[in-house]
Amino acid sequence: MNKTFPQIITLLLWLVLSESLTSQNTFDKVIYQNKLYQPETAWFTVGAGLGYQATLKNMEKNLSVGINFRIKKIRDYYFNVGYHFTSDEIIYKRSMQRLTDLHAGIGVRREELKQNIYFFLGPSNSYGYIYNYTDSLGDRYYKGFNTIGLYSEFQYTFKIFYDIGIGTSFYASINKYYKVVGAQLHLYFSMSYRGKMKFNKIDQ
DSSP, rough: OOOOHHHHHHHHHHHHEEEEEEESSSSSEEEEEEEEOOOOOOOOEEEEEEEETTTTEEEEEEEEEEEEEETOOOTTTEEEEEEEEEEOOOGGOOSEEEEEEEEEEEEEEOOOSSSSEEEEEEEEEEEEEEEEOTTTTTOOEEEEEEEEEEEEEEEEEESSSSSSEEEEEEEEEEEOOEEEEEEEEEEEEEEEEEOOOOOOOOOO
16 A cells, blocks of 8 residues: 555544634534534545446445545635445455555535535545456456555435435546446534524513
8 A cells, every 4th residue: 555645644634623623613603403503514424335346347335434624715625535445245254356445535515404415536545456367277366456546426415413414425436457436325424513502591
């Protein structure tokens, strides 16, 4: 794996924390169900689903985790860092055929009271194994790879609460050795909650 890429991921995660601390008063607050929220804060998603592996023309299982945060002073643009995994088997079975992406990107977001829409695109450090050939005895052989790829994702989230939701993601991961597109169901967790509203009683 490219040694510099995890360092980039660590730096961006540090920026997430600093951004969440410095942007609390950037935009107007939202009052919803007697609770106070800060719009346009960072959020993260956890998703799982199915994908189509274009090189070998088969279906695979996938999962991903991502965190997204606003670029300071640019209201609608966001950074993304994340992890994506796909394989012809469920993750705990550790199949030889698999792809891991550590990715970073930039995206655009539209946030409303009951929905969050987001698209991002960026480079990935892609590594894993892919089927190579089967010998005369029927044994399958795989070749390893470690390369730079491209990762993109579109998310639609329905907010059950202002800061928690469920949605659908569509993604594509493309590199020299492994090409896969897929869909996921994801959970959405925003860092927007600021506390309960307090109302003072008025004497009659």
